[in-house]
Amino acid sequence: MTLWAGRVGTGLAPQVWAFLLADDSEMYERNQRGVQARTPEWLQIKRGMHRERLDENGHTIGYATDEVPLRGIWRHYRQLMTEERPA
Amino acid sequence: MTASTDVAIDLRTAEQFLYREARLADDHDYDGWEALWTDDAVYWIPAGGMSAVDPTTQVSIAFDNRSRIHTRVAQLKSGKRHSQSPPSSVRRLVTNVEVMGTDDAGDTCVGANFLAVEARERGTTVWAGRAEYRLRLVDGEIRLAWKKVTLVDRDRALPTLSFLI
Numbered sequence: 348m349t350l351w352a353g354r355v356g357t358g359l360a361p362q363v364w365a366f367l368l369a370d371d372s373e374m375y376e377r378n379q380r381g382v383q384a385r386t387p388e389w390l391q392i393k394r395g396m397h398r399e400r401l402d403e404n405g406h407t408i409g410y411a412t413d414e415v416p417l418r419g420i421w422r423h424y425r426q427l428m429t430e431e432r433p434a
Numbered sequence: 435m436t437a438s439t440d441v442a443i444d445l446r447t448a449e450q451f452l453y454r455e456a457r458l459a460d461d462h463d464y465d466g467w468e469a470l471w472t473d474d475a476v477y478w479i480p481a482g483g484m485s486a487v488d489p490t491t492q493v494s495i496a497f498d499n500r501s502r503i504h505t506r507v508a509q510l511k512s513g514k515r516h517s518q519s520p521p522s523s524v525r526r527l528v529t530n531v532e533v534m535g536t537d538d539a540g541d542t543c544v545g546a547n548f549l550a551v552e553a554r555e556r557g558t559t560v561w562a563g564r565a566e567y568r569l570r571l572v573d574g575e576i577r578l579a580w581k582k583v584t585l586v587d588r589d590r591a592l593p594t595l596s597f598l599i
Contacts, residue, residue, distance in 0.1 A: 373516060380556065
């Protein structure tokens with residue numbers, strides 16, 4: 348009998364589905380507790396900032412575990428919210 | 435399924451096995467717990483509100499064959515599963531134990547209710563449900579061929595379930 352499928356998983360290979368679910372939801376639960384703490388009010392997303400750089404094409408480069416994408420999202424948000432718009 | 439009077443494993447013996455399995459899980463004795471399973475074992479925790487008859491098409495919290503049971507245990511033992519770092523403090527009651535009969539493979543079918551209290555940093559969580567087992571005598575030892583854990587709240591949003599239930 349082949350046993351497969353039917354697991355709640357992440358975007359990873361099917362072989363590891365269900366094993367990561369508990370660790371994933373644990374992470375969400377801890378994040379939620381952290382947000383509810385309200386102190387400090389700021390979320391730090393500076394992991395890997397010391398090694399963030401631009402490549403020759405102007406793309407921001409970081410390591411796989413760095414928070415480059417998060418910083419990118421918020422930089423872009425700030426740009427959209429502050430740039431001058433045509434009247 | 436034949437009448438329960440024909441079963442290979444009697445109620446008292448089955449109960450002792452269920453209690454041992456529960457204790458090994460509560461104690462995070464991962465090697466001892468894993469050693470209970472047969473080579474063709476299935477460990478299944480359905481999710482969702484449906485009758486959960488087909489884990490190949492319906493979502494499960496866990497649906498492990500023997501290889502996956504081993505991997506699950508190996509991950510818990512690695513210390514790198516942060517959902518069990520530190521491990522939950524768990525104690526469970528296994529009650530209403532009944533020998534239900536014998537399945538087609540000759541395994542003894544046993545049913546029970548359970549109540550588990552889990553304490554960890556997020557707080558205390560109560561887990562309850564139906565546990566169904568298929569037990570088999572292998573070289574004179576009882577082994578666990580199949581276990582299905584049907585949580586009472588499986589159709590609701592559940593907190594992280596990361597210990598062996």
